Amino acid sequence: MLNLIFNLQFNHCGGEKNLRERVQRSYRARLRISARYIWYKVKSELAAEASRNYLSHLWWILEPCLMIGVFWVIFGVVFERGGEGFVSFLVLGVTAWLWFAHTVGKATQSIRREMGLMLQVYVPKYVFPFTAVLFGVFKHLFVLVVLVGLLLLLAEPTETWFYYFLIFLVQLLFVLAVSTMLAAIVPFIPDLALVVPPLLQMTMFVSGVFYPQSMIPVRYVEYFRYNPMAGLIMEYRKVMLESQLPDFVYLSKVALCSALLLIGALWFLNKFDRAYPRLTN
Amino acid sequence: MTSGFGDLLIQARSVAVVYNRCRSFFRSDPFEALKDVSLDIYAGESLGVIGRNGVGKTTLLRVLAKIIMPDRGSVTNYGASTAMLSLQAGFDIHASGRTNILLSALLLGFTEEEIRERMDEIIEYSELGDFIDQPIVGYSAGMRARLGFSVCYYMQPDVLLIDEALGVGDLEFREKSAKAMHEKIKSDQTVVLVSHDARTIRDLCNRAVWIEDGVSRMEGDVESVVTAYQEHVRSRSRVEAATLKA
Numbered sequence: 212m213l214n215l216i217f218n219l220q221f222n223h224c225g226g227e228k229n230l231r232e233r234v235q236r237s238y239r240a241r242l243r244i245s246a247r248y249i250w251y252k253v254k255s256e257l258a259a260e261a262s263r264n265y266l267s268h269l270w271w272i273l274e275p276c277l278m279i280g281v282f283w284v285i286f287g288v289v290f291e292r293g294g295e296g297f298v299s300f301l302v303l304g305v306t307a308w309l310w311f312a313h314t315v316g317k318a319t320q321s322i323r324r325e326m327g328l329m330l331q332v333y334v335p336k337y338v339f340p341f342t343a344v345l346f347g348v349f350k351h352l353f354v355l356v357v358l359v360g361l362l363l364l365l366a367e368p369t370e371t372w373f374y375y376f377l378i379f380l381v382q383l384l385f386v387l388a389v390s391t392m393l394a395a396i397v398p399f400i401p402d403l404a405l406v407v408p409p410l411l412q413m414t415m416f417v418s419g420v421f422y423p424q425s426m427i428p429v430r431y432v433e434y435f436r437y438n439p440m441a442g443l444i445m446e447y448r449k450v451m452l453e454s455q456l457p458d459f460v461y462l463s464k465v466a467l468c469s470a471l472l473l474i475g476a477l478w479f480l481n482k483f484d485r486a487y488p489r490l491t492n
Numbered sequence: 493m494t495s496g497f498g499d500l501l502i503q504a505r506s507v508a509v510v511y512n513r514c515r516s517f518f519r520s521d522p523f524e525a526l527k528d529v530s531l532d533i534y535a536g537e538s539l540g541v542i543g544r545n546g547v548g549k550t551t552l553l554r555v556l557a558k559i560i561m562p563d564r565g566s567v568t569n570y571g572a573s574t575a576m577l578s579l580q581a582g583f584d585i586h587a588s589g590r591t592n593i594l595l596s597a598l599l600l601g602f603t604e605e606e607i608r609e610r611m612d613e614i615i616e617y618s619e620l621g622d623f624i625d626q627p628i629v630g631y632s633a634g635m636r637a638r639l640g641f642s643v644c645y646y647m648q649p650d651v652l653l654i655d656e657a658l659g660v661g662d663l664e665f666r667e668k669s670a671k672a673m674h675e676k677i678k679s680d681q682t683v684v685l686v687s688h689d690a691r692t693i694r695d696l697c698n699r700a701v702w703i704e705d706g707v708s709r710m711e712g713d714v715e716s717v718v719t720a721y722q723e724h725v726r727s728r729s730r731v732e733a734a735t736l737k738a
Contacts, residue, residue: 236573240603248598251591252584259586262627331578332599333559485561488554489511 245338253345271350272357275305282421292422296452299365302358303447304420306351311386311440312411314347318390319407322487323398329488336480336487340394344387362451374450374457381466382443388472395479398490419444439465498535501572501651501682502556505530506565508706509551525551526562527706533651535572538683540697540714542690542721548706549686553653556684572650572682575600580640589624589631589639590615596640597647610646618642619665634665641669651682690718 261267279301287293293300321339328334397403418440419427427435436442442461449455509526525548533539533556543549554560555567557576582599583592593614597607615624618638628636654677677683677696687693693700693714700717702710704724710717 236601241601244598244601244603247604248582248595251587251594251598255584255587255591255595259584262586328582328599330554330559331576331581333557333575333601334599485559488559 241335245335249338249342249345252342253349256342256346257349268353271354275302275309275354275358278305278309286421292426296366299362299452300423300448301421302362303451304418304444306354306358307382307444307447308415308418308420308440309354310347310351311382311389312415313350314344314386315390315393316408316411317347318343319393319397319404321390322394323401323404326398326488326490336395336484337391337477340391341387343394344383344390347386348383366452369454371450371454371456375447378443378446378450378457378462381462381469384466384469384473385439385443388469388476391476391480392472395476395483398487399483414438414440417441423448436461439468498537498682499570500532501535501570502533502574503568503570504532504556504565505568507552507555507562507567508564509548509555509560510563524706526555528565529703529706529708530565531701531708531711533572533682533684534699535650535682536680537699538677538685538697540693540700540718541684541686541703542693542700542718543688543703544725545688547703549688549703550655552703553655553684553686556651557653573601574651574653575649576653576655577644579644580636583628583636583640585629586627588626589618589620589628592628592639593643596643600644600647601649602647607647614642614646617645638665638669641665645669645672645676648676648681651684652676654683654685656687690722694718 264270266273279298282301282305283293283298287297318340321343322336325334325339329336393403393407397407417435417438419435424432424435424445436445442458442465446457446462450457507526507529508524511523511525512521529548529552531539531541541549541552551560553576555562557574558567558569559576578600580596582595584595587595590611593611594604594607598604618624618641620635620639623631623635628639631639654673674696677685683697685693685697697714699712700714701708702717702721702724710720
């Protein structure tokens with residue numbers, strides 16, 4: 212048998228070099244091909260976004276601005292609960308929240324939507340949620356450069372600003388984990404796709420996007436922080452507005468749980484890799 | 493083990509695929525697309541899979557392309573890459589023709605270097621000229637088909653799995669593409685061609701398998717397999733005509 216395989220690998224390709232190499236294509240090489248696909252797919256999606264609407268990328272900025280505006284009017288002006296630096300406070304909360312909500316919302320259906328493609332060619336399924344997440348990262352970075360740039364004008368940078376990137380990375384891991392897990396499960400339970408948007412909406416209200424932690428009674432704070440988005444938004448504000456060090460223990464807990472969730476999701480995707488194309492319904 | 497062709501590339505034994513069609517959360521109807529299919533694929537041959545519509549030919553190709561796993565039986569692959577001829581797979585209508593070549597060929601399992609090596613040939617073959625850098629949303633259906641075909645023509649796996657139709661695009665390109673495909677099939681390229689049409693199989697293949705109701709009935713030289721298939725179809729239609737009259 213070994214002899215047969217050996218013969219095949221070196222003789223059967225009729226002298227075409229490329230084919231022979233491809234027969235022995237390693238796991239790493241396949242990973243690289245997937246990575247390149249994700250990269251070009253995201254690039255063309257970013258360009259597509261620009262060509263679809265008149266205001267194109269301006270909408271990416273307008274949306275958080277509108278949200279910030281609404282919260283500012285309601286809580287800052289009407290209820291007079293804003294206080295000093297309420298705009299910066301909202302900018303940090305809203306941008307972090309929208310990044311999470313948009314990406315998760317987009318990723319949820321990412322595998323289910325590509326059923327047709329899956330029946331034509333073999334695609335490792337993690338490619339679809341990962342594409343959605345990378346797209347979200349670029350969009351978020353674009354928004355950050357503009358809005359956090361604005362913050363720079365409003366506040367004096369401090370040393371703790373550096374930790375913003377650390378919290379950013381933890382949130383990225385969290386977003387990736389949740390997106391991949393949802394994308395993996397939704398094809399099996401399509402009804403879940405209907406639950407996700409209202410669930411996201413509800414989560415926003417308990418994530419402290421538009422109110423500070425100090426407004427929560429102390430005995431509830433612990434439970435409040437079980438929601439990673441609430442905790443992360445708090446940490447962003449701590450390092451950006453209050454010149455405090457982030458809670459490293461909390462961040463590592465979130466990172467660890469996200470990593471475990473991501474590993475679980477990837478295991479799930481791998482296990483049912485060739486079952487997804489059959490779920491056409 | 494050889495049959496006048498090259499080495500054995502893929503061996504399928506008693507392959508069965510059962511689809512569960514969901515009726516509701518608790519009920520599902522099992523539907524056996526394939527029950528018991530066995531076949532061998534040798535390097536360099538063109539294997540015709542013949543059978544009436546809806547006997548599981550497309551499902552069989554999906555199993556061979558490793559898109560789905562069989563529920564029973566085994567498919568042993570001795571190291572050949574396989575892919576279905578899927579025109580325009582993964583095309584993104586907002587991206588340029590050039591980007592779409594990349595997207596599609598990456599999905600077919602080629603590295604970026606391999607694709608760039610053949611990029612010029614692909615573009616030339618597609619006859620798109622300067623349009624290649626335009627988003628394909630502005631292409632006509634025929635132009636898109638040409639681009640899709642060119643990618644598949646230059647980016648081929650060791651074993652190419654073809655489902656029915658060959659020619660694509662407008663009339664002129666359809667002739668060109670069909671002719672190119674025919675030449676490809678008759679050359680060293682290993683091909684599995686699925687069709688319900690006896691003439692296509694006779695013209696293009698040098699070995700054939702007949703599948704009926706998800707079971708492989710016969711495997712061997714084209715003439716005897718196709719003749720047996722045609723006799724079966726004729727007797728079937730006679731029976732159907734008789735029942736219609738009665």
